[in-house]
Amino acid sequence: MHMHKFEKIWLTFGIGCLVVFLTVVGVSAFYLGNKPASCLTTINPEKVDTTKPFDKPGLHKVEGKEWDYELVFVASAFSYNPAKVEVPLGAKVKVIATTKDVVHGFEMAGTNINMMLEPGYVSEYTTTFDKAGEFLVVCNEYCGTGHHLMFSKIEVVK
Amino acid sequence: MAKAELKTKHQTEIEDSSSLKGTLASVFILGLFIIVSWVSVYYLFVDRF
Numbered sequence: 090m091h092m093h094k095f096e097k098i099w100l101t102f103g104i105g106c107l108v109v110f111l112t113v114v115g116v117s118a119f120y121l122g123n124k125p126a127s128c129l130t131t132i133n134p135e136k137v138d139t140t141k142p143f144d145k146p147g148l149h150k151v152e153g154k155e156w157d158y159e160l161v162f163v164a165s166a167f168s169y170n171p172a173k174v175e176v177p178l179g180a181k182v183k184v185i186a187t188t189k190d191v192v193h194g195f196e197m198a199g200t201n202i203n204m205m206l207e208p209g210y211v212s213e214y215t216t217t218f219d220k221a222g223e224f225l226v227v228c229n230e231y232c233g234t235g236h237h238l239m240f241s242k243i244e245v246v247k
Numbered sequence: 248m249a250k251a252e253l254k255t256k257h258q259t260e261i262e263d264s265s266s267l268k269g270t271l272a273s274v275f276i277l278g279l280f281i282i283v284s285w286v287s288v289y290y291l292f293v294d295r296f
Binding site for chain 1 (some may be wrong): 267270276285292295296
């Protein structure tokens with residue numbers, strides 16, 4: 090089959106890019122262990138307030154785990170519990186969140202923490218809070234008339 | 248029968264329609280645009296916590 094020299098060049102270029110992009114995604118998923126926030130842990134949405142760890146929302150220090158703190162959030166129309174929380178700078182934190190009623194979002198603006206909270210499921214994301222400042226947590230899934238009023242604040246302090 | 252002689256001294260230059268130079272250029276412009284976008288979004292992801 091005759092193929093123009095230029096065609097060979099751009100086909101090599103295109104296939105090469107595809108290989109590089111897919112390798113990066115593959116390494117991220119299978120070597121670094123990145124996965125979607127919903128970890129398939131289930132919870133009875135009617136008993137969130139009495140189920141651990143959601144009976145005590147907020148920041149908790151933990152021992153003997155890969156992370157130093159667990160930051161527990163409970164979302165409900167139209168607020169987050171806790172409404173404000175302080176996290177020490179440099180702490181490795183596992184953010185654990187769920188919802189009591191409808192689907193809510195959990196986006197910590199300006200960071201990679203961006204999860205969907207579904208009733209009956211627990212969402213989690215582990216990361217190191219290495220930038221100081223005040224971060225806004227907003228709901229980015231339309232949840233009802235008070236959707237735009239639904240927020241929380243996370244302060245990363247030295 | 249005598250042929251009518253065409254005296255066209257000036258030849259009109261016709262570009263070779265099988266040339267793929269323009270295609271190559273546009274493929275690489277688009278390719279570089281995609282790479283720059285992908286890398287900048289990836290950098291944003293890596294830089295944030």
